[in-house]
Every structure is written in C-alpha cells, then in structure tokens.
Amino acid sequence: MxxxxxxxxxxxxxxxxxxxxxxxxxxxxxxxxxxxxxxxxxxxxxxxxxxxxxxxxxxxxxxxxxxxxxxxxxxxxxxxxxxxxxxxxxxxxxxxxxxxxxxxxxxxxxxxxxxxxxxxxxxxxxxxxxxxxxxxxxxxxLGPEPLEPAAAALGSALATRLKDSRRAIKAALLDQTVVAGVGNIYADEALFAAGLDPSTPAGQISGAGYQALAGSLQGILRQAIRECGSSIRNYRDAGGNAGAFQNAFAVYGRAGQPCIRCGMPLESRQIAGRTTVWCSLCQGNR
Structure with a gap:
C-alpha cells in the first residue's frame, strides 16, 4: 500500500x-x-x-x-x-x-x-x-502500465514476457518490471477473478489464461479507482477521505473465510514473501 x-x-x-x-x-x-x-x-x-x-x-x-x-x-x-x-x-x-x-x-x-x-x-x-x-x-x-493498452494487448504482452518464466504468476505480477503498479491486494483479486492459481508457474499459463488475467486485472483496477482505492489502515486520498474498495474484496485478507463463489474456506500461503489468499476450487489452471 x-x-x-x-x-x-x-x-x-x-x-x-x-x-x-x-x-x-x-x-x-x-x-x-x-x-x-x-x-x-x-x-x-x-x-x-x-x-x-x-x-x-x-x-x-x-x-x-x-x-x-x-x-x-x-x-x-x-x-x-x-x-x-x-x-x-x-x-x-x-x-x-x-x-x-x-x-x-x-x-x-x-x-x-x-x-x-x-x-x-x-x-x-x-x-x-x-x-x-x-x-x-x-x-x-518499469513495465507497462496495466490500464493503457487494450486488455487483449496487455494479455499478449504478459504472455510474451512470461512465456519462459518459472516464477509463480503471483510473484510475476508483483514484479514492477513485468507490469507497473500492481501490488499484493490487486494481484490476489485479479487472479481470483481470472480463476488462476497464484502459485502456477507463469510459463505454464495458456494464452487464454493471460487474456482472462488481463481483463480481470483491468476490471479490478478500474473498479478500485472508481471507489477511491482501498483503506485498510492508514490510506486516505488528498482530501483525507477513505477508499471503499476494501468492502468488495473477494480474497485479500479473507483467509479461512468462505469463498464468495463456492463457499469453500479460502487458503493462504506465502508467495514472493507476501501473504497470498486464494480458493483452491475456483482457481484452477488455465
């Protein structure tokens, strides 16, 4: 944050x-x-x-x-x-x-x-x-801005950049040289929305998987901007106002709670040194 x-x-x-x-x-x-x-x-x-x-x-x-x-x-x-x-x-x-x-x-x-x-x-x-x-x-x-290209172009760019990568896709999204501006919150949320397991090696994700990820990432980021970001602890905008996107979290910070889609308890583990939350049922490989 x-x-x-x-x-x-x-x-x-x-x-x-x-x-x-x-x-x-x-x-x-x-x-x-x-x-x-x-x-x-x-x-x-x-x-x-x-x-x-x-x-x-x-x-x-x-x-x-x-x-x-x-x-x-x-x-x-x-x-x-x-x-x-x-x-x-x-x-x-x-x-x-x-x-x-x-x-x-x-x-x-x-x-x-x-x-x-x-x-x-x-x-x-x-x-x-x-x-x-x-x-x-x-x-x-710095990598490309995730909101500037069309989703299809972003998906293709990510697929090209990461086609030989063995890193977990969550770790790749946190790398600012791969895509700029994404951190722990929005990586978790985008991967859930795209149905991708955050521990999947980036090079094993299909082209369709990257297209889904690009669309989900852009959608999540735009929604978060509309809601003025996420206020978890100290964040406020320049007017002193809190954001509201934290009220829409599907997975971030919800380890052990029911998945909003299937009801299974959400799982948690460390990836790239960051706590990562996902649904093992809803987030299969693509």
Whole structure:
C-alpha cells in the first residue's frame, strides 16, 4: 500500500488543489524523506506546480522554476514520490502546524500548506529534470502500465514476457518490471477473478489464461479507482477521505473465510514473501 488505484486517486484529488500554485517555502522535517533536500530547496522557491500525475506507484508533481536574470528559461523539473507503505499528501489551511508524522511542508502562494506525511518513514522523493526521466534507471526498468493498452494487448504482452518464466504468476505480477503498479491486494483479486492459481508457474499459463488475467486485472483496477482505492489502515486520498474498495474484496485478507463463489474456506500461503489468499476450487489452471 498504496498501489496503483490509491496513487491514482491521490493524484486526482491533489491535482485541483495545487495546480497553478507557486511554492513560497519549504520545511524539511525528515531529510531522508527526500533525496538531496538542499538541492530541492534551492530550486523550489517561486516554482509553479503543474498537473499532478501517476506512473506505476509513483506520484509525479511537475515544477516550473521561476525565471531569473541568470536563467531566463529554466528547465521543467519534476518531483517523484514513492509513497511506499504509509506516504500521503494533504493540503491544509494557512498556519496549520506540522503533524506528528509530517516529513515535508510546502508553503503555497495562497497561504495553504502541502504536507507529505509518512508514518513508517519508508517513503521517499527525488527531484530531477523532466526531460531526464528516461535516464533514471528505476524509471527505465518499469513495465507497462496495466490500464493503457487494450486488455487483449496487455494479455499478449504478459504472455510474451512470461512465456519462459518459472516464477509463480503471483510473484510475476508483483514484479514492477513485468507490469507497473500492481501490488499484493490487486494481484490476489485479479487472479481470483481470472480463476488462476497464484502459485502456477507463469510459463505454464495458456494464452487464454493471460487474456482472462488481463481483463480481470483491468476490471479490478478500474473498479478500485472508481471507489477511491482501498483503506485498510492508514490510506486516505488528498482530501483525507477513505477508499471503499476494501468492502468488495473477494480474497485479500479473507483467509479461512468462505469463498464468495463456492463457499469453500479460502487458503493462504506465502508467495514472493507476501501473504497470498486464494480458493483452491475456483482457481484452477488455465
């Protein structure tokens, strides 16, 4: 957490609050939350904020530095934040003091304050030129966005990428170089919807199985975005609102409970170091 639907929801709810605003100040409360915070501070004052967007599990905040006599046409910048387990962004009224878990405070030209909060402190951000994103190794390693191609194209791409893989299909879905943005929750839910055993070696799944998986994955992700993500512990959108998709979980977090399709108790095991829940009757191989 947060996974693709949660980060997408944060981007959509944060964008209208900060787009077009200028940054008037920065307070760094936890230096490890941002790579090279001194460089960030030097570039930030007076910078305009562009349209917030998402790539994989990254929240992207474009910046347009203020022109100066020394640099009348400064390059566009972007802050990339990986929220990890508990990172979040909230806009607060003028004068709001940092909260217990606030790590960065961005003062805006309308008096409001943008907080980056992170309970577990695993989240991080970095600043770079927007035209240099492709040279960032982490960025270059990311797999395709699961919602951008048509389901048939995504299914074919997954089948091609994984045709010789011996890894469990659940482990493959968690690999951000295979497909970007999918984590434990939505991998479990998509595999259930597609009727695939999460421990099946990826190379043994048929073309029809991958088509079913692609359709299920896109359907699950879109439904989760419509419901503003899943709030299990700490996740909230940029307005402080909880998501609702957790109320629709078919398998995630339901080990030992009856399957919603057949009534059999759901099973659980560790795959790729993550707790995995599935129905041994409904999730056969394809």
């Amino acid at each position: 947060p996974e693709l639907p949660e980060v997408e929801t944060i981007a959509r709810t944060l964008a209208p609050r900060v787009f077009g605003r200028r940054v008037s100040g920065l307070r760094v409360l936890l230096p490890k939350s941002f790579q090279d915070p001194e460089h960030l501070a030097a570039c930030l004052e007076g910078a305009g904020i562009g349209a917030v967007w998402r790539r994989a599990k990254l929240l992207m905040i474009p910046l347009y530095p203020a022109a100066s006599a020394r640099d009348p046409e400064p390059a566009a910048l972007v802050m990339a934040f990986h929220l990890k387990m508990t990172g979040s962004f909230f806009v607060h009224p003028q004068g709001t003091p940092p909260l217990r878990h606030t790590r960065l405070v961005f003062d805006l030209d309308n008096g409001e304050r943008l907080f980056f909060d992170d309970i577990r402190t695993f989240g991080w951000g970095r600043l770079m030129r927007a035209d240099a994103l492709g040279a960032w190794p982490f960025w270059a390693s």
